[in-house]
Amino acid sequence: MLVCLRLAAVLSRLCQVVAMGAGSLLVVLTLVIMYDVIGRNFISTGSYALQELQWHLHGAIAVLAFGYAYTRDAHVRIDVVGHKIPPRLKLWLEVAAILCLVIPFLMVLAWYGYEFAERAFVRGEGSRGGLGLPNRWIIKSAVPVSAILTSLGALSVALRMIVVLRRPDLLDSPFEKGDLWTR
Amino acid sequence: QMQLQSIFPKSLPLLGKPGWDVADRIRLITNGSVDFEVQNPGELVSTGEVWDAVSTGAVEASWYSIGFAEGVIPSAPLFTTFPFGPDIREYSAWWYNGGGKELWAEITAPHGVTTIHCGVLVPEASGWFREPIESVEDFQGIKMRFFGLGASVMGKLGVEAQSMGVADTVTALNTGAIEAAEFGFPVLDELLGLYEHADHYYFPGWHQQTSFLSLIINTDVWEGFSESEQAAIEDVCAASMMRTTAEGEAVQLAPLAKMQAENDVQVHRWSDEMLDAFRGAWAEVVEEKSAEDADFKRAWESISAFRASYDEWESLGYLK
Amino acid sequence: MDTLIGVLPGLMFVSLVVGLFSTLPVPVVLLSVTAVFAAIALALGEMRWVHFSLFPARMFGGVIDNAVLVAAPMFIFMGVVMEKTAIAEDLLGALQKVLRRVPGGLALAVVVMGTILAAATGIIGASVVMLTVMALPTMLRAGYAPSVASGTVASAGTLGILIPPSVMLVFMSDLLSLNLAKLFVAAFIPGLVLAAAYMAYVTGRAVLSPGTAPPAAPLTAEERRGLGREVFVSLALPLCLIVAVLGSIIGGFASPTEASGVGAFAALALGLLRGRLGLRVLGEAIDGSLRTIAMLFFIFVAATAFSFVFRQLGGEHFIVGAANALDLGSWGLLVTMMLMVFVMGFFFDWIEITLILLPIFAPLVALMDLGDHIPKADLIYWFTVLVAVNLQTSFLTPPFGFALFYLKGAARDMVSMRAVYRGIIPFVAVQALVLALLIWQPDIVMWLPHAVLQ
Ligand code: NA
Ligand code: NA
Numbered sequence: 023m024l025v026c027l028r029l030a031a032v033l034s035r036l037c038q039v040v041a042m043g044a045g046s047l048l049v050v051l052t053l054v055i056m057y058d059v060i061g062r063n064f065i066s067t068g069s070y071a072l073q074e075l076q077w078h079l080h081g082a083i084a085v086l087a088f089g090y091a092y093t094r095d096a097h098v099r100i101d102v103v104g105h106k107i108p109p110r111l112k113l114w115l116e117v118a119a120i121l122c123l124v125i126p127f128l129m130v131l132a133w134y135g136y137e138f139a140e141r142a143f144v145r146g147e148g149s150r151g152g153l154g155l156p157n158r159w160i161i162k163s164a165v166p167v168s169a170i171l172t173s174l175g176a177l178s179v180a181l182r183m184i185v186v187l188r189r190p191d192l193l194d195s196p197f198e199k200g201d202l203w204t205r
Numbered sequence: 206q207m208q209l210q211s212i213f214p215k216s217l218p219l220l221g222k223p224g225w226d227v228a229d230r231i232r233l234i235t236n237g238s239v240d241f242e243v244q245n246p247g248e249l250v251s252t253g254e255v256w257d258a259v260s261t262g263a264v265e266a267s268w269y270s271i272g273f274a275e276g277v278i279p280s281a282p283l284f285t286t287f288p289f290g291p292d293i294r295e296y297s298a299w300w301y302n303g304g305g306k307e308l309w310a311e312i313t314a315p316h317g318v319t320t321i322h323c324g325v326l327v328p329e330a331s332g333w334f335r336e337p338i339e340s341v342e343d344f345q346g347i348k349m350r351f352f353g354l355g356a357s358v359m360g361k362l363g364v365e366a367q368s369m370g371v372a373d374t375v376t377a378l379n380t381g382a383i384e385a386a387e388f389g390f391p392v393l394d395e396l397l398g399l400y401e402h403a404d405h406y407y408f409p410g411w412h413q414q415t416s417f418l419s420l421i422i423n424t425d426v427w428e429g430f431s432e433s434e435q436a437a438i439e440d441v442c443a444a445s446m447m448r449t450t451a452e453g454e455a456v457q458l459a460p461l462a463k464m465q466a467e468n469d470v471q472v473h474r475w476s477d478e479m480l481d482a483f484r485g486a487w488a489e490v491v492e493e494k495s496a497e498d499a500d501f502k503r504a505w506e507s508i509s510a511f512r513a514s515y516d517e518w519e520s521l522g523y524l525k
Numbered sequence: 526m527d528t529l530i531g532v533l534p535g536l537m538f539v540s541l542v543v544g545l546f547s548t549l550p551v552p553v554v555l556l557s558v559t560a561v562f563a564a565i566a567l568a569l570g571e572m573r574w575v576h577f578s579l580f581p582a583r584m585f586g587g588v589i590d591n592a593v594l595v596a597a598p599m600f601i602f603m604g605v606v607m608e609k610t611a612i613a614e615d616l617l618g619a620l621q622k623v624l625r626r627v628p629g630g631l632a633l634a635v636v637v638m639g640t641i642l643a644a645a646t647g648i649i650g651a652s653v654v655m656l657t658v659m660a661l662p663t664m665l666r667a668g669y670a671p672s673v674a675s676g677t678v679a680s681a682g683t684l685g686i687l688i689p690p691s692v693m694l695v696f697m698s699d700l701l702s703l704n705l706a707k708l709f710v711a712a713f714i715p716g717l718v719l720a721a722a723y724m725a726y727v728t729g730r731a732v733l734s735p736g737t738a739p740p741a742a743p744l745t746a747e748e749r750r751g752l753g754r755e756v757f758v759s760l761a762l763p764l765c766l767i768v769a770v771l772g773s774i775i776g777g778f779a780s781p782t783e784a785s786g787v788g789a790f791a792a793l794a795l796g797l798l799r800g801r802l803g804l805r806v807l808g809e810a811i812d813g814s815l816r817t818i819a820m821l822f823f824i825f826v827a828a829t830a831f832s833f834v835f836r837q838l839g840g841e842h843f844i845v846g847a848a849n850a851l852d853l854g855s856w857g858l859l860v861t862m863m864l865m866v867f868v869m870g871f872f873f874d875w876i877e878i879t880l881i882l883l884p885i886f887a888p889l890v891a892l893m894d895l896g897d898h899i900p901k902a903d904l905i906y907w908f909t910v911l912v913a914v915n916l917q918t919s920f921l922t923p924p925f926g927f928a929l930f931y932l933k934g935a936a937r938d939m940v941s942m943r944a945v946y947r948g949i950i951p952f953v954a955v956q957a958l959v960l961a962l963l964i965w966q967p968d969i970v971m972w973l974p975h976a977v978l979q
Contacts, residue, residue: 041819045811048602052793053600055786059779062348070356073368073592076786081589083598083815084822088552091504091819097550097929098820098934100942107548116549119557127560127830136579139227141257142277146314150275150353152497154368158276164589165581172823176553202812216887218699248836250579251586263578369592369780381777398707 023189026181032200033178034093037171041090044083051079074154078161080081085168089175091168095197113183114197120180128173135166209241209424210259211268212252218392219453220418221245223324223445224268227420230441239434260316262423269421271309272322275353278316278453279494280501281355284309286326286416288487291315291508292451293325294417295515301416303511312500319427323442326420327453329410330394331475332387333378333403338473341482349385350374354490355412361486378402387412390453395460400468408475411483417451530569530807534840537562541831545924546796555827563834572837583829588822592782598818599785603792603816604655607766610796613638613659615759621663622748623756624740629731632666632677633724634737635660640688640720641763653928654817655680657935670737671940673730676948678722679928680695680956683920686796687913697879697909710974711906715914715963722955754860762799766791820934824927855893858907862886863960866912870919870926878916886912899967910970912962918956921949 058072091097107115141147143159182196207345209228213221228241250258256274258264271278271460272285290296291509299305300322309320332351338344345363356366367374367383386403388394390410400406420442427435464470473485493504537558544554566572588594607613620634627633635656642652656678664674686693698708731738744752769791773779779787782815796802853861869878890908899907920928923946963969 025944041815045815047470047812048598048789048814051595051599051788052602053782055779056790058859059773059783059787063778070366070368076782077590077592077595080595080598081585082586082590084586084594084818085826087815087819088823088826091816091823092550092817095821096816096934097552097823098930099548099550100545100930100933112548115547116553119549119553123557123560124553125557127563130577131580131584131830134578135584138257138578138581139587141260146275147277149368150273152279152494153366161589162585165584168584168826201809202815203808214701232696247587249833250582251590254582254586258579261575261578263575263582363978369782374780376774377777380775382774382780382783401707471661500842 026185027192030178030181030185033091033174033181037087037089037093037175037178038202040167040171041087042202044086047083049081051076051083052191054079074120074149078155081161081164085164086171088168089171089173089178090202092172092175092179093198094201111188113187117180117183117187120176124176125173128169128176130196132166132169132173135162135169138165139163141203206240206242207265208249209243209266209268210246210249210255210264211243212246212255212270212273213268213471214245215243217396218456219326220267220290220389220393223418224420224448226448227268227323227445230444231438234437234441235434239430239438243268245375256316256421259421259423260318262317262425264423265426266420266422268323268445269419270416271419271421272353272416272474278312278500279389279498280312280504283501283504284320284417285419286413287354288358288412288490289416289484291512291515295512295519296415296417297322297446298510298515299511304507305511308504308507312504314424317424319422319424321420321422321439321442322417323420323445324449325446326413326416326418326449327390327457328415329390329413330388331410331490332385332405333394333399334385334405334407335378335381335403336384337405337471338407338479341479347385348383349387350377350383351387351412353412354487354494355387357490358412358483358494361489362482375399375402391457391461391464395464400464400470404469404471405473406464406470409475411475411480411487431442530571530839533562533565533571534835537835537838537840542924547660551930552823554829555824555831558833559827559831562838566834566837572834576833576837579831579833580667583833584826587829588609588825596782596785599696599789599822601654601817601821602810602814603766603785603789604652605658605817606789606792606796606802606810607763608655608658609810609813610792610799610801611763612766612792612795613655615755616641616763617659617663619756619759621741622744622752625744627630627728628735628740629727629738630741631664631669632673632727632731635664635677636681636720636723636727640682640717641767642682642685649880651881652685653679653931654935656682657932661932661936661939667741668739670948671944674735674948675932675936675940675945676950676952677723677727679921679926679932679945679949680952681720682932683928684716684720686920687712687719687917688943693879693913693916697883697913699723701905701909703905707906707974708909711910712913712971714973715910715959718962718969719914719917719956719959722959726951726955733974762795765795766851817931817934821931822931823963833892855895858889858893859895859964862889863911863915863964866915867918867922867957870916870922878919879912883912899971903967906974907963907967907970911960913918914956914960918953918960921953921956923949942976 054072054075058069058076062069081089139159139162147158148154148156149158179196182193185193186196209224211221211224213224215221215225225243228243231239231241246252249264252273255267255269256277259267269289272282274281284300290297310433313320332349341362345364346368350369351359351364351366352368355357360366369377369383374383374386375397378386388397388399394400417419420438430438437504461472465472491505495505539559544558545551547554555973567574616640619636621631624630624633638660639652639656642655659677661674664672664677694708694712696702726744727738731740752803766788770784770788774781774784775788793802796806814815860913866878890905893904894901919924923929926949929942929945929949933940933945
């Protein structure tokens, strides 16, 4: 059980570190947009690549924190009739769904996502007309990376759920309390 | 039944609708043995990923403009439409009989995609401008939404090309966040209501003269068709080239007249000096692209050689 | 075998609905159902392995490489910064004091606030989350019934999708090749009518059953003294934000998407100006935004996977077949289409619905003729606004209403999902009434476009 806990902590820490990066990109994206808008209107800087950079940053922010959010229980649940289901059954159900369905599906997504990014790399995919950003494989890699991080976050949650179920004395909640910047 | 992902919506005449018509004709002529189910843009996969999806075979076919593959195949525009490109007679002569088709097939063979040109777009307008443009100086620092090779050309003349999405472009043009934008031809631009956003409508569209639309099919799927099925598809497409040319050439003037009469749209034609400036900048872009990409260089040499010899025939055979 | 394949879309649908009630996270349910039915589709030959390569392609093309969606993280960030620096709270507090004599004043303040935010944001996530975090605790503390409080917050926060700028209208004009400016203008008055209808309902409710929407305590002399200045300052700051967002669009400095970034920057600047934005608060704002963004986009990603498998199993034909089986006149067709959108709204979000239904509807609408009721040239705009109002309801209808998810996600344990569902029903009814009104009186939609654009 202690091994489970330690592994869960490592996995969730990994998700958290990437999420810190993604979160910081919020400020970067804000500044890039401001630079683009001000530059275009007042200094006449070109902005073709900047505009592409905006959706690249958006993409990274959008998909790289699923795992972190899961470890903090930030994904929405519908609890209309949930109180009629025994709590332990709910936990087992979630563990089963994570281990038997979600992680296998995400692994498939990661595999095909890897091939997807690899094709972009091999074919040297860039933007149309060549004025935008080259190396599209970098942002395309966000797909497999997101799938892997989400699996790790989900696995971390599942491990902690197992500990909660088997050794309630060690742990009372499957979710972590700290925020993005804790530790 | 096979999936055919269109990159233009069915609601757009000349651009999208022919994709559905072609699928219908193919179904009819093959007695239903080749049955494409056509999908509106984004339903299976978004436009940017269509080439990749057809190449893996995840989607069997697409109603496509191969210029959209420029990100992976820099020479693609030369096979679909490019600045100061040829008219339909000259372009189709090169494609079918001047080595164009074979060269494209060779370049794209590693991708596993078979291309059949299947529709023709008439020349586009050069764009919508909020203020009239008298000379190249008027271009300095103006912001214009432009995609593809034309963007590089405009850049050389001092225009700041923008890469906004369509929806943003329309609003930005309306509010003056950008001063100009390049869209389609009159029948399309009237439909999209662009006259609400800018008054000065420039011709000719030097950046996009005649353009081809294509049916692209995963090569394994294509090779799985019988000889008669392949012939049916090729002939439906050949007929569609004629049909779309005829329709496109016939329907532009009425919407143009309507926009001029009802919406105060002013139609301008670029002066010869302006066209020379565009042509000069385009020559620079061609050199850069040829240095960057060997296939671009090859394709450019092929079509340039063909056009040089065609000029002779054209001046001999045609009145003018 | 064929019968099995025939019922699979229905079965997948039912599995989703049942699964959603299991209290597992929504995207986990979506992915689980998707995984099971993808495996079935694979076994039955309805999907091949190569189709799995479309999952990353759809995730990338639909969510990452999407210039329109860039606005989403930025508007959410702006909202959370406004919340953490208490700018929004001050505004709500001031509105609440101004409206304290009116029955249901606090709820009215929330609707007014939702309308103001609607003008500043183009997506619903941001305004629902913002209102939830600020207004919900205040309303609960003031003694409002959790159902009334959450219903007000969810519906007021959802106005942003209808009142321009709106990401949804952008999508629709794109799909139907309509003039976006005309569509924006056409949606404006219906949006305000809806806001007014919410206010009427909230006031009526407070009058008829004060227990669920109690009046506010009268102000103390001390509170009254600084009121003028307080109202001024707390109205001025959010006004700055609206000016920053709408002003940068109208003034021609930024595109609608970029305006979201300008808004986020302005929120940060105002926070600094009021001395409420330190590193710690910024960190909290980033964390809060990121959780909401992850919550939203994980559902998006899972939904693109779900809808692809659903479509491969023939789910689309399943729906269209039902519509074609009936033979209706123009009015019958209109009512049927509205009902279809409404019912699908119970389960799917607007992106799936617009993508599936609008292209199917467009040719039907082109053939429709309602005689003198509405001129043929206006019909498609009127119809699109009707669909937009109807789809706005889809954010609010249980069980799969995005606004409800945002609300619950941000409210955590403050209210139960049951209370949220109960509270939203009267608002959905109000919405249906407004929709009926717009069908009955097309001029409400078309008057402004005619007045402004011609
Ligand atoms: Na809005
Ligand atoms: Na719904």
